[in-house]
Amino acid sequence: MDAIDQSASDIHFQPQQEFVEVHLRIQGQRIHYKEIPTAKYKLILAYFKYTGKLDIGESRLPQQGVISYKQADLLYTLRISTLPTNNTESLSIRILPQESTQSLHELFLFPNQFSQVKKWLNNKTGVILLTGPTGSGKTTTLYAMLKSFINEYNYHTITLEDPIEKNLENALQVQINQSSGLTYQAGLKAVLRHDPDIIMVGEIRDKATAEFVFHAAYTGHLVLTTLHAKDTHGTILRLLDMGIKKLDLQQNLIAIASLELLPLKLQKFNKQRAAIIERLEGQTLSCALTQPKLTHTTDDFQKLRRKAFAYGYISEESCY
Incomplete structure (x- = not known):
């Protein structure tokens, strides 16, 4: 082909x-x-x-x-x-x-961003949210994060996906099937009875799924999931619009990462792309949750693209 x-x-x-x-x-x-x-x-x-x-x-x-x-x-x-x-x-x-899942180290362009994401994985409970448009690498990053967990710790990991995109060793992967009644909501209820340490939800698509994601975090689970949003601040506005209370976000949201994939121009990286992320965490996340409607003016992606161009990773065309 x-x-x-x-x-x-x-x-x-x-x-x-x-x-x-x-x-x-x-x-x-x-x-x-x-x-x-x-x-x-x-x-x-x-x-x-x-x-x-x-x-x-x-x-x-x-x-x-x-x-x-x-x-x-x-x-x-x-x-x-x-x-x-x-x-x-x-x-x-x-x-x-299906043959391979990129490691976190291979996925990110800058080592400091790789190190930061690894720190998020040390949390025992809470929600890690990946955002971006279709094709931005959200699901690939989710798999890489789960692979990192599974390789380092003996955590009971369950995924809910629609559809299952890759086979993941040592994890229970559940295929959502709307026609047979296995919705995200039904699947999440069943998953919680299996005492998982980590839950991966393929995508938050509606209010009910969002509510279950934050409920799972409240009950002592680490939840990794994705959401379609323009950027990190837009993610907060979308969750609030879905009816998630600000208190739930403050109590459970560990970090939001908005992803963008850059095509690498170096010959040894032929036909490969690497991720850069705009992230909200710690104090910056707390401030964003306090004033979610405040206009976000800092273009972190633009700064990172310029840095990638300066290092020779990408072409000038990809910089803008």
């Missing part, structure tokens, strides 16, 4: 009137790959819907599925998604390598 050879994270099939455009997302950039005839696309769509156990006859509703794929003795999970469009369906495929 050319997409894997080019280290693409996603494949997008975008139907037009007379043909279908195929795009690859490589290092966060969406790149036009080629165009294929509509008749050929229909065969590809039918194949992926069949192998992903989707309803081939259903074209009016969005559908999701997962396929295992092997290339050059390496295992990948293909997360497929269809979306109804005018007279047809679009198809999106997320490519998830």
